[in-house]
Amino acid sequence: MSEDRVLLRSPELREQLLGHLIVLADAEYQRQMLLERELTSEIDDDCWDDFAVHLIYFELAFDFVYDDTNLIKNPEGAIGVFLKDDREVQLVxxxxxxxxxxxxxxxxxxxxREYISCPEWQGVLKTAADALKVMNGDRA
Structure with missing residues (x-):
């Protein structure tokens, strides 16, 4: 084990966050998911409405950031829990x-489609990729 490894109290939350960042950093995956949703919704739109509202954003923002972790109110509180340091807090x-x-x-x-098509979405792709690159560094 290298000296820069940090033992986290909730590594499973870190894994969950990394999974969200992977999706948020991957424009091709997002387009594919949107296409699949549109094709599936032609067959059974009610099914998607029940559980797939804003697949790309809301799972991260509302479930993880607001409900599961309180990250939005106290980001520094995540240090040692599922983030390693202030740099990771800033990236997230x-x-x-x-x-x-x-x-x-x-x-x-x-x-x-409106989210991933707006020019501001490029910022989401970039910041998620930047965060993922740093946070995944310990897996190399």
């Missing part, structure tokens, strides 16, 4: 700020 908060800019641009009730 940059992703959240980028998502908030998307919300400002298109609203909070927009369709997924």
């Amino acid at each position: 908060m940059a992703v959240i700020d980028a998502i908030e800019r998307v919300f400002t641009a298109v609203g909070i009730e927009a369709a997924d």
